[in-house]
Amino acid sequence: MNNGIVVVVAASGVLYGTPLLFAALGELLAERSGVLNLGVEGMMLVGAVMGFWTVQRVHGNSALVLTAAIFVAALAGAVIALIHAFLVVTLRANQIVSGLAVTIFAGAAGLSSYLGNDLNLADKPARHAFDNISPFGLEKLPLAGPILFGQPLLVYISWACVILIALYLSRTRPGLNVRAVGESPAAADAMGINVAGYRYAHTIVGGAFAGVGGACFSLSITPQWVDGLTQGAGWIAIALVIFAFWRPELCLVGAYFFGAFSALPFTLQARGVTIAPELFQALPYVATVVVLVIVSMGWTKRGLGAPAALGTPYVREEL
Amino acid sequence: MSVRIERRLEQPRWLGVAVPTGSIVLALLLTGAVLLLTGHDPVHAYHRLFNAAFVGKDALTQTIVSATPLAFTGLAAAAAFRMQLFNIGAEGQLYFGAIFAAAAGLYLHSWPSALLIAAMVVAGAFGGAAWAAIPGVLRAFCRTNEIITSLMLNYVAALILNYLIFDSLSYWRDTSTPEAKVFPQGKLLPDAANWPSWGIVHSGPGLVIPLGFGVAVLVAVGLWALYSRTRFGFEVQVLGDSWRAARYAGIRTRRKILAVMCLSGAIAGIGGASQDGDFRHLLDPRGLQQAGYGYAGIVIAALARYNPFAVVLISLLLGGLQNAGYALQGADFPSGLVGVMEGLILFCALGCELLRRYRVRVVRRAGPEPSVPATEPTS
Numbered sequence: 001m002n003n004g005i006v007v008v009v010a011a012s013g014v015l016y017g018t019p020l021l022f023a024a025l026g027e028l029l030a031e032r033s034g035v036l037n038l039g040v041e042g043m044m045l046v047g048a049v050m051g052f053w054t055v056q057r058v059h060g061n062s063a064l065v066l067t068a069a070i071f072v073a074a075l076a077g078a079v080i081a082l083i084h085a086f087l088v089v090t091l092r093a094n095q096i097v098s099g100l101a102v103t104i105f106a107g108a109a110g111l112s113s114y115l116g117n118d119l120n121l122a123d124k125p126a127r128h129a130f131d132n133i134s135p136f137g138l139e140k141l142p143l144a145g146p147i148l149f150g151q152p153l154l155v156y157i158s159w160a161c162v163i164l165i166a167l168y169l170s171r172t173r174p175g176l177n178v179r180a181v182g183e184s185p186a187a188a189d190a191m192g193i194n195v196a197g198y199r200y201a202h203t204i205v206g207g208a209f210a211g212v213g214g215a216c217f218s219l220s221i222t223p224q225w226v227d228g229l230t231q232g233a234g235w236i237a238i239a240l241v242i243f244a245f246w247r248p249e250l251c252l253v254g255a256y257f258f259g260a261f262s263a264l265p266f267t268l269q270a271r272g273v274t275i276a277p278e279l280f281q282a283l284p285y286v287a288t289v290v291v292l293v294i295v296s297m298g299w300t301k302r303g304l305g306a307p308a309a310l311g312t313p314y315v316r317e318e319l
Numbered sequence: 320m321s322v323r324i325e326r327r328l329e330q331p332r333w334l335g336v337a338v339p340t341g342s343i344v345l346a347l348l349l350t351g352a353v354l355l356l357t358g359h360d361p362v363h364a365y366h367r368l369f370n371a372a373f374v375g376k377d378a379l380t381q382t383i384v385s386a387t388p389l390a391f392t393g394l395a396a397a398a399a400f401r402m403q404l405f406n407i408g409a410e411g412q413l414y415f416g417a418i419f420a421a422a423a424g425l426y427l428h429s430w431p432s433a434l435l436i437a438a439m440v441v442a443g444a445f446g447g448a449a450w451a452a453i454p455g456v457l458r459a460f461c462r463t464n465e466i467i468t469s470l471m472l473n474y475v476a477a478l479i480l481n482y483l484i485f486d487s488l489s490y491w492r493d494t495s496t497p498e499a500k501v502f503p504q505g506k507l508l509p510d511a512a513n514w515p516s517w518g519i520v521h522s523g524p525g526l527v528i529p530l531g532f533g534v535a536v537l538v539a540v541g542l543w544a545l546y547s548r549t550r551f552g553f554e555v556q557v558l559g560d561s562w563r564a565a566r567y568a569g570i571r572t573r574r575k576i577l578a579v580m581c582l583s584g585a586i587a588g589i590g591g592a593s594q595d596g597d598f599r600h601l602l603d604p605r606g607l608q609q610a611g612y613g614y615a616g617i618v619i620a621a622l623a624r625y626n627p628f629a630v631v632l633i634s635l636l637l638g639g640l641q642n643a644g645y646a647l648q649g650a651d652f653p654s655g656l657v658g659v660m661e662g663l664i665l666f667c668a669l670g671c672e673l674l675r676r677y678r679v680r681v682v683r684r685a686g687p688e689p690s691v692p693a694t695e696p697t698s
Contacts, residue, residue, distance in 0.1 A: 036466075038470075083666060087670060091669065094621065094669070096405055096466060097617060097621045097665070098666075101669065102662070104661050104662045108658075109655060110661070111655060111662070113658065114653055114658075116655075118653060227654075227655075276486040277486065278479070281478050285471040289468050292463050292468060293457055293468075295463075296463040
């Protein structure tokens, strides 16, 4: 408790921002390939429930079980994303409606609740959860130590993911191809890039990231399962991608800001300061609208990174 | 052999009925498979679902209660989506309608009932339209994508709603008793603000129709007339089909965007007013947010292919599902089944929509295929 309030808020911003970061990275991959995925919330919830199921049912070494749980959560998110990909890529359905359908199907009143109930997971403490770890005693560092280190393992993994995705999109052939598919599928097709394949792959991998993001809640932040555990984090993740101009490194910064906003009211309350929590909770959404307006006003030279073909199906014969 | 998907040059009329019906049947089969896989008896579950939604005592009445807000948000979505204007903010616009209508109901408590109800409808429509005007103006004048702004504003609206009741001593909050200060809730509307309902069938299971549902049907008729019988509607359709053609024809796109956005918001707002007047009789943030009316409305509009009358019919179907979900909650009924079913119906409807617009043909490799390259492009 001898940490200043800034440190406490920043540390909780990192903790609460991590699920947002995972989900936003997934959404970023899908959107960069031109697929708008409004089903993130549903994918996160299914990832959360399946990850939690794994730690409850699989016996063994804690580290192994948690690794398995993360893979199961990723797989669950990927399977749900596959539905979305099939509908919007192969069947050319409206991406908005399909994404919302995914959230209704998998979300708080859908499959995640069904699974949680059927697998009898509710209201039980997790048998394994991620502990806070402090690599090389870095937590002792002044200021940055308690904020960035002494966090659960998933926080460090998310940093690796940010770096890998940033390098992937800017430095590798497939990464550049994804961007081509997202900007101009027709041109990409003419280059010989398999547009449908890229869109499938990135939507599915994006869903896996969302599943891991959901598992952050059920295995790390609040290690338990209740219906609607993520409480709208999926929607904030969608906002975050825009807020970060579709760039992974900015997603990291934005996620911690948004995470801090959502944790701030509780921290303040614990110190006897009462400010309406709604004020802080609304900030991510308002900030995203403001960023969108700035982007679309064209004050900046280029559109700041919104994939040009975002949300439009690609059919070779119809342009 | 290969499968080809090619555009239909003309769409046979029977497909417009066969495709939605087929997709609902397919969804029921898929849900049955989910139930079987998880060790439930699908026939038993469907039987109970159907009873709770349509057959049992008061079932149909409750179904209409659940269907009323869905009809409004469905019509709101249909109004905007017709023009390819993707207003997914019906959720927030419904909240704002409820806030404004509750304010009108509380403030004008001395007015005669009929006038007060009319005032609530107008206030609700105004509230919804005002909230929808934000993404509308941004889209019309800053070219900001309305999908994300209207989505984000849903959450802002929900937080404002919570603030009014849970975290402030606003005009809407009941502060008359000590308990009300501990357990925050909205101020009760005056009796004159309660919307009437009519018992149609008194014997058997019974059927009571609330005023709100009647208003929804009227709105559907009005929307149909506006879109198929007026110049405004024609211009909206042209804009929906081809933005560029409309511009060349001299149609004022900015005005139209703003008008359609506000119209859509107003319809959702009346849905909020109906929630206050018909069912809840106070501003009830939890109840309004629980069901996700706005999102379900988009789904309904898509299923109805933006036809207002079909929206009302399908809202009855999904309303029945939601009502059955509430009625069978707990007990031994699998929770979340209703969401799974709604989702599957949608997936099937979206998937089968392809069959209406395209035809799937299995072609032999030997035949001449000028438009399909012989090899798949590699990455």
